[in-house]
Amino acid sequence: MKDCQDITELVERSKIERISVGDRLAIRMHSTICKKCRQYFRDSDVLDKMMQSKRFKHLGEYQFTEEEKEKLKALLMNSEK
Amino acid sequence: MSDSKIDTEKLVEEQSDYLLSFAMSKLQDLELAKDLVQDTFVSAITKLDSFENRSNIRTWLTSILNRKIIDHWRKAETRYTDPVSSFFDQEGRAKHWLVDKKNSTSVESVVDKITQEEATLELYNCIEKLPPKWRGVIASKYLEEKVSEDICKEMEITPSNLWVIIHRAKLLLRDCLTKAELQ
Structure with a gap:
């Protein structure tokens, strides 16, 4: 008998590769009786969507160049005095 | 000093x-x-x-x-x-009430956008707190959009390691995000 840990792991696995019919059935059976796992399925999808969103990808692109960082450090060194 | x-x-x-x-x-x-x-x-x-x-x-x-x-x-x-006076006429009626209705954005969608921006940023913050290896897996998968095989090769993990890491990382991220929400 698979527990919540197994089931939620299996769901992540199913997002990466094909899982067996038995496993798919196990997920379905378990989710009909387990509210916490149903919540996990939803949260997992939301996280996927957030991390796949353009907005998320753009956020990582906003960076200072090394040169700008050095300038900033120098500026701060001076304002400390 | x-x-x-x-x-x-x-x-x-x-x-x-x-x-x-x-x-x-x-x-x-x-x-x-x-x-x-x-x-x-x-x-x-x-x-x-x-x-x-x-x-x-x-x-x-x-x-x-x-x-x-x-x-x-x-x-x-x-x-x-004065943004207010340009929006209302002298009798205090909104000038563009009907004219601009088509183009107006609903407040709901703006609010939704703000919270989404904040949630996305918070997620960034949370990802930074993950153990380095997990963070690497998440970055390769979602930011660099690498296929699973390449992620496994690069991080020297097995396919089953991969989904276990993703699973655990998501649990931590969820925890981190809901805590941030409460603050």
């Missing part, structure tokens, strides 16, 4: 990109955002005594930056000619 020199360098290295992302989640102008982040660091350095480790340094810097963004908005607003 030599040890405060290390502190400022570390501060810039560790916080500048996060602060820039934070600023860009609220502004559209990258140069402006960089300027405000720079101002934030300068203010922070001069006020370092008032910090006294009372809170997380990032939270503290973010609150200074947020203040600066709000100040910028306020200044920008006064530059326009």
Whole structure:
């Protein structure tokens, strides 16, 4: 008998590769009786969507160049005095 | 002082990109955002005594930056000619009530956008707290969009390691996000 840990792991696995019919059935059976796992399925999808969103990808692109960082450090060194 | 020199360098290295992302989640102008982040660091350095480790340094810097963004908005607003009178006519009726209805954005969608921006930023913050290897897996999968095989090869893990890591990382991220929500 698979527990919540197994089931939620299996769901992540199913997002990466094909899982067996038995496993798919196990997920379905378990989710009909387990509210916490149903919540996990939803949260997992939301996280996927957030991390796949353009907005998320753009956020990582906003960076200072090394040169700008050095300038900033120098500026701060001076304002400390 | 030599040890405060290390502190400022570390501060810039560790916080500048996060602060820039934070600023860009609220502004559209990258140069402006960089300027405000720079101002934030300068203010922070001069006020370092008032910090006294009372809170997380990032939270503290973010609150200074947020203040600066709000100040910028306020200044920008006064530059326009009275936005209220241009919206209403002399009898106090909204001038563009019907005309612009098609193009108007619903408040709901704006609010939704703001919270989404904040949630996305918070997620960034949470990902940074993950163990390095997990963070690497998440970055390769979602930011670089690598296929699973390549991720496994690169991180030297088996396929079953991969989904176990993703599973655990998601549990931690979920926990981190819901905690952030409560603050």
